[in-house]
Amino acid sequence: MMDVARRAGVSSSTVSLYLRKPDAVSPAASQEIAQAIEDLGYVPNLVAGGLAAAGSRVVSVIVPSIRNAFFAETVASLQTELAADGLQVMLGHSEYSEHDEEALIRTALAWAPAAVVLTGLNHSKAARKLLAGGGVPVIEMWELGGQAPIDMAVGFSHAAVGATAARHFAQQGFTSLAFLGARLSQDRRAAARAEGFVAEALRLGLPEPQILNHPAPATAEAGAQLLGLAQASPSEFQAVACSNDLIALGVLFECQRRGVAVPGDLAVMGFGDLSFSSTSNPPLTTIRPSGDLIGREVARLIKACVHGAHPSETARIVDTGHLLVERKSG
Amino acid sequence: MMDVARRAGVSSSTVSLYLRKPDAVSPAASQEIAQAIEDLGYVPNLVAGGLAAAGSRVVSVIVPSIRNAFFAETVASLQTELAADGLQVMLGHSEYSEHDEEALIRTALAWAPAAVVLTGLNHSKAARKLLAGGGVPVIEMWELGGQAPIDMAVGFSHAAVGATAARHFAQQGFTSLAFLGARLSQDRRAAARAEGFVAEALRLGLPEPQILNHPAPATAEAGAQLLGLAQASPSEFQAVACSNDLIALGVLFECQRRGVAVPGDLAVMGFGDLSFSSTSNPPLTTIRPSGDLIGREVARLIKACVHGAHPSETARIVDTGHLLVERKSG
DNA sequence: CTGAAAGCGCTAACAT
DNA sequence: ATGTTAGCGCTTTCAG
Numbered sequence: 001m002m003d004v005a006r007r008a009g010v011s012s013s014t015v016s017l018y019l020r021k022p023d024a025v026s027p028a029a030s031q032e033i034a035q036a037i038e039d040l041g042y043v044p045n046l047v048a049g050g051l052a053a054a055g056s057r058v059v060s061v062i063v064p065s066i067r068n069a070f071f072a073e074t075v076a077s078l079q080t081e082l083a084a085d086g087l088q089v090m091l092g093h094s095e096y097s098e099h100d101e102e103a104l105i106r107t108a109l110a111w112a113p114a115a116v117v118l119t120g121l122n123h124s125k126a127a128r129k130l131l132a133g134g135g136v137p138v139i140e141m142w143e144l145g146g147q148a149p150i151d152m153a154v155g156f157s158h159a160a161v162g163a164t165a166a167r168h169f170a171q172q173g174f175t176s177l178a179f180l181g182a183r184l185s186q187d188r189r190a191a192a193r194a195e196g197f198v199a200e201a202l203r204l205g206l207p208e209p210q211i212l213n214h215p216a217p218a219t220a221e222a223g224a225q226l227l228g229l230a231q232a233s234p235s236e237f238q239a240v241a242c243s244n245d246l247i248a249l250g251v252l253f254e255c256q257r258r259g260v261a262v263p264g265d266l267a268v269m270g271f272g273d274l275s276f277s278s279t280s281n282p283p284l285t286t287i288r289p290s291g292d293l294i295g296r297e298v299a300r301l302i303k304a305c306v307h308g309a310h311p312s313e314t315a316r317i318v319d320t321g322h323l324l325v326e327r328k329s330g
Numbered sequence: 331m332m333d334v335a336r337r338a339g340v341s342s343s344t345v346s347l348y349l350r351k352p353d354a355v356s357p358a359a360s361q362e363i364a365q366a367i368e369d370l371g372y373v374p375n376l377v378a379g380g381l382a383a384a385g386s387r388v389v390s391v392i393v394p395s396i397r398n399a400f401f402a403e404t405v406a407s408l409q410t411e412l413a414a415d416g417l418q419v420m421l422g423h424s425e426y427s428e429h430d431e432e433a434l435i436r437t438a439l440a441w442a443p444a445a446v447v448l449t450g451l452n453h454s455k456a457a458r459k460l461l462a463g464g465g466v467p468v469i470e471m472w473e474l475g476g477q478a479p480i481d482m483a484v485g486f487s488h489a490a491v492g493a494t495a496a497r498h499f500a501q502q503g504f505t506s507l508a509f510l511g512a513r514l515s516q517d518r519r520a521a522a523r524a525e526g527f528v529a530e531a532l533r534l535g536l537p538e539p540q541i542l543n544h545p546a547p548a549t550a551e552a553g554a555q556l557l558g559l560a561q562a563s564p565s566e567f568q569a570v571a572c573s574n575d576l577i578a579l580g581v582l583f584e585c586q587r588r589g590v591a592v593p594g595d596l597a598v599m600g601f602g603d604l605s606f607s608s609t610s611n612p613p614l615t616t617i618r619p620s621g622d623l624i625g626r627e628v629a630r631l632i633k634a635c636v637h638g639a640h641p642s643e644t645a646r647i648v649d650t651g652h653l654l655v656e657r658k659s660g
Numbered sequence: 661c662t663g664a665a666a667g668c669g670c671t672a673a674c675a676t
Numbered sequence: 677a678t679g680t681t682a683g684c685g686c687t688t689t690c691a692g
Contacts, residue, residue: 048685378669
């Protein structure tokens with residue numbers, strides 16, 4: 001930066017000013033500086049900038065799994081939005097472990113980030129303390145309800161999603177229901193959908209739906225196996241809600257193999273509205289959570305914080321809701 | 331850090347030393363320092379550390395799309411490996427735009443990263459200059475062949491993948507082939523697979539395969555439409571290679587709707603070996619590129635660089651190859 | 661509108 | 677094994 005200043009015949013503070021508020025520098029000086037930057041191929045050092053300004057332009061994002069299409073979508077839209085404001089995304093994934101998450105949060109904080117974005121409302125006690133103490137804005141995403149957020153939250157109620165699924169089946173007159181999920185003990189949001197499903201069915205006076213849980217990650221393979229289990233059970237089900245479209249896809253595949261007609265013999269519902277869901281056989285009825293909307297809303301909140309305008313109490317929780325997408329599978 | 335030092339009754343440099351090389355500090359002092367850190371809830375400032383040490387513990391990773399399962403897998407394994415060494419991943423996605431990529435590289439460099447990881451071998455001229463100039467290790471991944479890497483590379487030849495597909499079909503006696511791809515003008519690696527497919531077919535004396543290209547991103551929907559196009563064409567095909575398992579899935583769906591038997595009437599091959607490919611109807615024959623292996627190898631190279639051991643010339647390019655996974659679709 | 665000066669919190673010789 | 681001393685490259689008052 002000194003080199004640039006020298007070459008442009010100004011002081012380094014003028015260059016610094018030019019870089020942040022170009023309008024505050026005279027046109028003549030701007031010319032010279034721009035030229036010098038160009039000639040020297042100067043790239044500002046954001047590390048030094050972050051130190052001097054006591055706060056870097058980094059946003060730490062911690063998700064359970066980046067392989068998961070839901071979070072990938074959110075991270076993508078978040079990154080796009082933040083990049084437009086010169087904010088960088090630092091990514092970590094906890095593999096659904098609270099312990100790993102805590103370690104990630106610790107490192108994240110060490111970067112004096114502009115904000116930290118977490119997935120879900122459940123974190124270790126130590127993590128909550130770390131976050132509550134530091135003056136860093138924290139946004140929890142992809143979950144609402146249950147407990148109060150640390151600071152801000154963007155998401156929706158998973159119990160409500162489960163309830164929507166139950167109501168949809170009840171309206172069609174189904175009475176024998178099941179919920180098919182994977183890793184329900186680790187994925188608390190999926191578990192909340194299952195609970196919401198069961199609770200709503202009960203409230204509507206239906207027999208208690210069964211929850212079938214697969215120990216492996218949510219894949220089509222797991223879905224296929226889950227369907228096998230469901231069919232093997234003494235009381236066959238009329239309708240199954242899956243915790244994820246990938247599981248629903250596996251169910252569809254396995255139904256085809258076994259010759260069970262969907263939705264004739266069995267109604268199937270997914271969650272996520274993934275890219276293949278509209279074109280499967282039959283097209284999948286599912287619930288869309290809008291991962292990219294979540295990303296955009298999180299970005300909006302972060303930008304507000306960065307610009308000094310701390311959102312009011314009322315604006316600190318945004319519910320992105322969910323949408324039932326009725327197609328042919330149930 | 332000064333506070334910790336004071337509380338522990340030592341100097342700040344001892345604390346710093348303790349944090350980086352705990353063995354170099356006396357047990358007594360270590361005790362005191364650990365206690366002080368605990369009491370104060372001290373979190374070191376990595377920004378300051380990065381500035382002082384002239385090189386931060388950040389690795390910048392730039393992929394075309396984080397929504398893409400291939401890159402998501404690589405980023406996931408890379409992040410896991412790097413986190414074990416205290417390295418942070420900064421993520422950017424270019425949406426297949428060389429221009430956006432250049433901007434991302436510029437920002438990445440501004441963080442004085444320990445390494446930058448790029449996808450593919452094609453970058454803008456300015457980007458290449460930026461990278462070649464700075465003393466930062468750069469690793470290009472997911473592609474080999476065509477042109478020389480800037481610095482290091484981990485990946486495989488996409489032309490070879492296409493050739494493998496062509497050979498596989500040729501061995502089964504098919505003569506009328508097609509390649510189904512999406513956004514081939516943007517996704518140069520997919521285009522390379524298509525070219526490799528055509529070239530190998532020609533080399534084997536088969537009629538020139540047709541390339542069908544869909545303008546939208548690679549999804550099952552696009553695959554279904556592509557199959558429609560393929561069937562509509564005057565010469566029906568005996569076998570189609572898809573640039574991606576998602577496209578192949580769409581093809582499978584559409585075949586089912588149209589009553590074309592797979593592989594009886596049409597052989598279908600994918601690329602990627604995604605999670606649903608083993609359980610579709612029929613299970614998909616595909617080519618597996620090993621996204622997580624790429625991530626691990628990239629991490630290995632980066633760690634070597636960080637530890638000062640710059641890999642020798644011979645070890646700067648690692649070919650992760652590809653694997654034909656023969657299932658039932660063709 | 662521009663420049664001088666004082667750090668931001670830490671690391672890395674070097675000296676002890 | 678520990679303390680001392682200089683910065684790292686930039687931002688930010690505060691004068692001019």
